[in-house]
Amino acid sequence: MAKIGIYGSSFDPITNVHLWTASTVAHRCKLDKVILLPCSSKRKDKRLKTEDEHRWNMLQLAIEDDSRFVADDHEMKQDAWNIYTYDTMVHFKKKYPIDEVYFIMGADLLVDIAKGEWAKGRELVSENKFIVMAREGVDMLSTISRSAILRNNDDGSTFHLVDKGLAMEISSTYIREEFAVGGEPKYLLPTSCYDYIKKHGLYS
Numbered sequence: 717m718a719k720i721g722i723y724g725s726s727f728d729p730i731t732n733v734h735l736w737t738a739s740t741v742a743h744r745c746k747l748d749k750v751i752l753l754p755c756s757s758k759r760k761d762k763r764l765k766t767e768d769e770h771r772w773n774m775l776q777l778a779i780e781d782d783s784r785f786v787a788d789d790h791e792m793k794q795d796a797w798n799i800y801t802y803d804t805m806v807h808f809k810k811k812y813p814i815d816e817v818y819f820i821m822g823a824d825l826l827v828d829i830a831k832g833e834w835a836k837g838r839e840l841v842s843e844n845k846f847i848v849m850a851r852e853g854v855d856m857l858s859t860i861s862r863s864a865i866l867r868n869n870d871d872g873s874t875f876h877l878v879d880k881g882l883a884m885e886i887s888s889t890y891i892r893e894e895f896a897v898g899g900e901p902k903y904l905l906p907t908s909c910y911d912y913i914k915k916h917g918l919y920s
């Protein structure tokens with residue numbers, strides 16, 4: 717039985733923090749594989765400015781040298797009304813029936829689920845397991861205990877809380893803004909992705 721982590725993001729663009737957190741979690745939680753899952757630009761709750769094709773190409777460039785990482789375009793291929801994480805996890809548990817499948821996310825998303833902002837939040841928590849990475853300013857244990865959705869669907873092994881050791885806050889937003897204002901975000905993301913953005917004039 718393998719241990720597989722699903723790391724969902726817009727990856728707009730993928731950053732060195734996405735890669736470092738995926739690597740840290742893979743190492744600490746002894747994952748056999750991390751599936752990097754870019755969300756679709758058809759998503760209703762967030763307006764993405766970059767076409768799926770570019771985000772997908774950058775993701776491929778970023779992970780080509782690391783055999784632990786695999787990109788999956790499942791959400792990009794879905795219709796707009798069927799791209800919630802709950803449905804995504806149903807898909808991956810069916811695809812890997814004998815393996816342990818975890819959803820990997822930062823603690824900021826734990827707060828959003830606690831607030832009831834995610835589709836089928838109750839079912840999502842009760843039917844899945846999560847690896848939650850610490851984020852600055854979020855107390856993960858108290859977020860779980862203060863939320864009825866989280867605490868009542870947690871059987872004690874639902875949330876694997878991981879403190880990465882460093883806060884390291886590089887965001888895709890910061891990188892997009894730097895490109896837009898003529899800044900220099902080199903080394904905050906893989907050089908191959910930096911070059912791809914320059915070549916295609918993204919974010920300017």
Ligand SMILES: Nc1ncnc2c1ncn2[C@@H]1O[C@H](COP(=O)(O)OP(=O)(O)OP(=O)(O)O)[C@@H](O)[C@H]1O
Nearest residue numbers: 724725726727733821822849884885886887888889
């Ligand atoms: N520094 C970080 N530490 C831990 N988790 C992170 C960090 N940055 C992003 N994540 C996690 O990565 C996932 C995807 O986040 P997302 O792509 O929205 O990050 P972002 O770089 O902040 O993007 P954007 O700036 O476009 O909102 C989420 O689960 C988020 O919590």
Ligand SMILES: O=C(O)c1ccc[n+]([C@@H]2O[C@H](COP(=O)([O-])O)[C@@H](O)[C@H]2O)c1
Nearest residue numbers: 724725726755762800801802833834835
């Ligand atoms: O299922 C939902 O309702 C839901 C709501 C918000 C975010 N998500 C997922 O959380 C992951 C990170 O999202 P975001 O907003 O940080 O790009 C990504 O895989 C999204 O599909 C999922």
